[in-house]
Amino acid sequence: MPFETLLASCLAYVVLMFGVAFAADRAAARGHVRWLDHPLVYTLSLSVYCSAWTFYGAVGYASRSGLEFLTIYLGPTIVFTGAWWGLRRLVRVARMHHVTSVADLISARFGKSNRLAGLVTLIAVIASTPYIALQLQSVSLSFEVFATDTPYGPTLNGNTLGGTALWVAAGLALFTILFGTRNLAADERHHGVVTAIALEAVVKLVAFLTLGVFVVWWLADGPADILDRIAAAAAEPQNAEGWALRADRWTALNIVSAAAILTLPRMFQVMVVEAADEERLNTAGWAFPAYLFAMSLFVLPIAVMGRELLPAAANPDLYMLTLPASQGQNWLALLVFLGGFSAATSMVVVCAIAVATMVSNHWLVPVWLALRRPQGGEDADDLRGFVLNARRLAILAVTGAGWLYYHASGGTAALAAMGLVAFAGMAQVLPAMIGGLLWRGANRKGAYAGIGCGAALWIALIFLPSIGVGGDIPLPSGVDPWTFAVFLSLSMNILAFIGVSIFGFPDPVERLQGLSFVSAVEPIRHSRMTRGEGRAEPLLAMARRVWGPEEALRYFRDEAHAQGKTGYLPDLTPRFLTRLERRLGGSIGSATAHAMIDRVAGGVALTVSDLLQVADEAQRAKEETQRLESARAELARTALQLREANDKLTALSVQKDAFLSQISHELRTPMTSVRAFSEILKDPTLTHEERSRFAGIIHDEAGRLTRLLDDLLDLSVLESGRAQLSVTAVNLHDLISRALSAASATRPERSFLIDRDVASEHVGIITDADRLLQVLINVISNARKYCDADRPMLHIRVTRPAEGGTVINIMDNGSGIDSSRQSLIFEKFARLNDPARAGGAGLGLAICREIMAVLGGDIAYLPGLGGAAFRISLPQRPPVELPQAVA
Amino acid sequence: MGLDILMIEDEPNIAEAVRFIMTREGWQFGLHHDGAGGIEEIERHRPRLVILDLMLPNRSGTEILCDLRAAEDPALAATPVLMLTARGETTEAGSGADAVLAKPFANEDLRALVRQMLS
Structure with missing residues (x-):
């Protein structure tokens, strides 16, 4: 086929795509979205999953590794059939929070952290650049198949048409910028792009099925023959090793491709961001797996026939083109070429939109906002213009980086592995994504740790080796390095995520978002303090810069109208601010919108009532x-x-x-x-x-009984606090004299020498005289009873210490009380000597102690003075609560 | 001639009463008024019966009883002991004694008990 025909068909196809996209955008702008919103369009747009790597590469993959290519289709099928409820919830939560990308989702869940979004963006950029390069290479190679006119495909070292890739990249960038950044719609949907992709999906499928039918019923003799040929190929000894099914590799491939369907930027874009609502998934739930099944149906037949009919040197990745070309079926080859072109272009376009959105929302806009500290709400700079330009720049940068990478790598075979490398990279986001949706305890630190740890291992063990940097990791033979790296990075990722989450405590915004994500209910409103009407204007100015004047004005007027107000300035109710934030979040990312509204309307990240709500929950x-x-x-x-x-x-x-x-x-x-x-x-x-x-004995003993009973009653009254005191003023000298005279009845046969300092005794004290007398008599009697000196002597001294009160010291010249028993003498029944001498029950000093306590004073034994010495301390006055009897 | 009865009791009036009762019966009666030295008194007099007060100054009746039962001379260790206690609980106080009598007691009870123990 002449190269010109190819070029013309190609250009015509491109023009068709531009036209479809343009028409769809026009229709959407006019509100005619009925057929654009059809679930089948949505399902077909999901086929962006099947990039050129899948379209051409699956046959090459099957030719080298047998059935292993199926895993690429199985993973997504498992997700769509087995985890449809999880997908619905993902879409619902993402729509609810106006999430714009996978990075935005992670950031929104984990406290609207922009740095976390930046990290995910970094992974997306690293993973996407070679992946885009792979698409450019496939387009470039497929061109060369026709241009070089070698029936068995060009060799990989040729770079003769490097220009093709550049032109393709430039064209795709143009298409993406035209239809991907036409507006900053609040819901971030791109009808034009999605419709064009749906059409390309049809072209892919038709091309693939047509070739498959041709191979099975034209080149071979129908399904039975093909099955025989496949069995024969599988039995060939040179295939035995490559075609062997390896459980570990299969598991890893299934996990990674299942993760890819959720986390690849382009998949998240078409499946979540472009979804009008979760009902789309009812159709897509069966239709997309069916599409994948159709796309995988003829892979093995084509691979087997290619091996049989083409020379061994032919590149299996290009069997799709070289097989019909070698049979003279140029038109079929052209159709396949267009299918492959569709696969490559749709992938590049959507990937560029998705990654550019991330780059602009999470890298460029935050940096721009940080560099330009606001001078107030009314600065003239056009944020809308900046966001759109940032996105355009990012699209150029992303596609440009893809081309540069392709150019620099020289189109090596290494690119073929890039699909799996990208899959494994984006899979690192999966634990945080699933954890964020299902587990309230997941927090930002955990997400950082998990994603950071997983990404680091991915870069070290998968990405860098894939571009030839760093040596192979030493592994025991039989262990597949890729499989090992996938399991290691994912398990470390999950461990770090869960571990750090458990030991970290989420901040208030995180807790709110976690609650909202996990329960998939409307988020708790971020009620801000109402600031009055005057503050709505800066918000309008800000919104105008994001959405353009007309749309912003319309939105504000509608909101004011809904509040029952005329004009275009609604009250800053929490409800309005929340809605505004989420709508803005759809355009510039939730973290940025949150920060911007706070700066204009709130000034602080969280208001009092916000905090109260958050605090309430926490x-x-x-x-x-x-x-x-x-x-x-x-x-x-x-x-x-x-x-x-x-x-x-x-x-x-x-x-x-x-x-x-x-x-x-x-x-x-x-x-x-x-x-x-x-x-x-x-x-x-x-x-x-x-x-x-x-x-006489009976009389004495009866008296002893009476005394005992008296003492017991006295003690009981004193201990219970019911003692009636009669407080009077008395002269201490008189009291001591009376006590001496009363105590002289004890052992009257012994004559005591009394040593007194009469002058010091003349002090007036206010106390219960009878009770104090009782104490004095008891102490003096004890001295008379127990003093064992030959010439017994009693010293009585009265002092008035500086700190107030009165102290009476009474000391005899006997041998005193044994030090081991000094602590016992105030206890009840603590009679130390024989009863004959004591003549009491041993309650005397116990009663004295109680009396002194009631009088507010104290009685203590003074050790180490030779004889038995007691100190009786009296307060200046008795405690106030004493019943004050009249004198 | 040795003692029939040795009483160890610190309450002089109680000791006086018991002495009166015992001597009226014709028994040879000795008295020691302190816990200290009690066991030595028993060893010295080798009485046929010891009347022991439970609560004694310096060394309690229980301790003296222990000392007595631990004596090397088996005849001495087997000396019958009548324990007098002013506490309520006679069973515990009298463990190891041959008889226990609670204070206050009827004179006839004491007499009968001592007579029985001496016979």
């Missing part, structure tokens, strides 16, 4: 945790209190038992004497002397 989770935690702590505390109370009760019970036992002993002892002697007294043979002595 608070609930935290409160739940805290509630559980505090309940647990409360339980532990209660258990501890119970244990303490129990210990206390046990101790009290032991004390009470000991006390009762003591009282029992103290009561029974005198009772024993009383009972025994009263029985003895009945004896008539007693002498008068005996009788009177025993009666």
Whole structure:
């Protein structure tokens, strides 16, 4: 076939595409979108998945590796049939948030982080550039098939028509700029491009099926014959290794191609961004797998026939063209050429749109915004113009980079592997995407870690080796490096994503977005503080710069109208701001829109009510945790209190038992004497002397019983705090004198030398005189009882310390109290000496201590002074709560 | 002639009463008024019966009883002991003693008990 015919057909085809795209855009602008929105158009546009790599390369792949090429079709089929609900949710969430690209989706989910979007964009750019180069190469090679007129295809080292690729790249860039950046529509849909791609999908399919039918029924003798030939080819020893099915490679290929359908920029563009709603997927759910099935049906027959009919030197990647050409079927070859051309061009166009959107939204616009700190809302610069130009520039850059890469690599066979390299690269976004949709706990740090880790491994283990940089990784024989790298990068990606997410705490915006993504409900409104009408104008100015004056004005007027206002300035209600942000987000990315509106309307990233809402949601989770935690702590505390109370009760019970036992002993002892002697007294043979002595004993013991009971009652009253005090002013000197005289009744046979400093004793004190007297008598009596000196002596000193109050020191010259027992003397029943000498139950000092406590003072034993020494301290006045009796 | 009964009791009036009752019965009666030195008194007098107060200053009746039962001389260790206790719980206090009597007691009870133990 003459090269001119080819060129003319090609140009005619290109013109047709331009025309279709133009017509579709016109129709859409006029609102005639019914057939443009047809689910079949949507389904056909999905066929952008089948790039030239799939169109030509599948046959080459099958010729080298047998059935393995099927995985490229199986992965997407599994996603569309097995995970249709997940796809629906992805589309719903993306539409809801006006997501413009896969990078925007990830950024929107993880706190509208632009840097995260920038990272995903970087992966997309790295993965897409060689992939675009691959398309350019396929177009270039297919041209050469005709131009060189060698029936078996050109060799790869020839670069004779390098110009072809340049022209193709330039043409595609032009097409993309024309139809991809005509407007900054809020929903980011490109009817012209999508319709043209749908038409190209039909051309691809027709070309492929026609060739397939030709091969099966013309070159071979029908399906049965073909199957025999395939079986024979599979049995050939030189194919045995390449055609062998390897489970690990199959798994990896399936995973990666399933990921590709979701994450490749061009697939996300046609499947999610261009989708009007999720209902499209009802048709696409079966139609797209059917399309893929049709596209894969004749791959193996063509490969087998190509191997049989063409010389071994022929490039299997070009069997699609060289096979009909070698049979003289030039028109069929032309049709196939147009199919391949369609595959390549549609891929480049959509990929360029998608990647350029990312580059402009996540690289160029943020940088531009950061460089131009706003001087106020009314600067004259045209943001709309900048965004559109940025996108055009990005399209040129992306296609240009593809061409440069093709040119620089010299069209080597290495390009053929680029499809899988790109697949594996974009698959690194998948964990964050799925995690973001399904798991509320996923957070930005996790996404950074996962994507960063996966991307780094992908670049090191897959991308760089594919372009010949860096050596092969040392692997045990039998392990496929690509498979190993895919599994390693994806599993490290997932581990990092989950691990870091678990240990990180998401910020408020993230929590909101996470909730909205995971539950796929309307996002919680970002209510901002209403600032009044005056602030709507800068917003309008901003919107005008993004959408153009007419559309912005129309939108604002409609919104104002919806609020029941005339004019074109709506109130800045939270509802309006949220809608505006999402609409703007559709044009310039959600993170940028968020930042811009905040700058104009809010000034801060989050307002008080925003924070309240976010805090509310976060608070609930935290409160739940805290509630559980505090309940647990409360339980532990209660258990501890119970244990303490129990210990206390046990101790009290032991004390009470000991006390009762003591009282029992103290009561029974005198009772024993009383009972025994009263029985003895009945004896008539007693002498008068005996009788009177025993009666005296009974009398003494009865008195002892009475004293004991008095003491017990006294102590009980004092301990219970019910003691009635009669507070008067007394002279301490008189009180001491009375105490000495009363105590002299104890062991009257012993004469004590009393040492007093009378002058210091003349102090007036306000206290209960009787109670204080009781204490003094008790202490002095004890001295009289227990002082074992030959010449007993009692020192009494009264001092008035600087800090207030009065101190009475009473000390004898005996041997004092043994240091080991000093701590016991104030305890009940702590009688130290034998009962005969004590004559009491051992309650005296216990009662003294209680009395002094009630009087607001203290009594203490002073150790180390030789004899027994007690210090009685009195406050200046008794505590206020004492009942003040009248003197 | 050795003692029939040795009493260790710190309450002089109780000791006085018991002495009166015991001597009226014709028994040889000895008294020690402190826990300390109690076991030595028993060793010295080798009484046929020991009346032991439970609550004694310095060394309790229970401790003296322990010392006695641990004596090397088996005859001494087997000396019958009557424990007097002013506490309610007679069973616990009297563990190891041959008899326990709670204070206050009827004179006749004490007499009968001692008579029975001496026989």
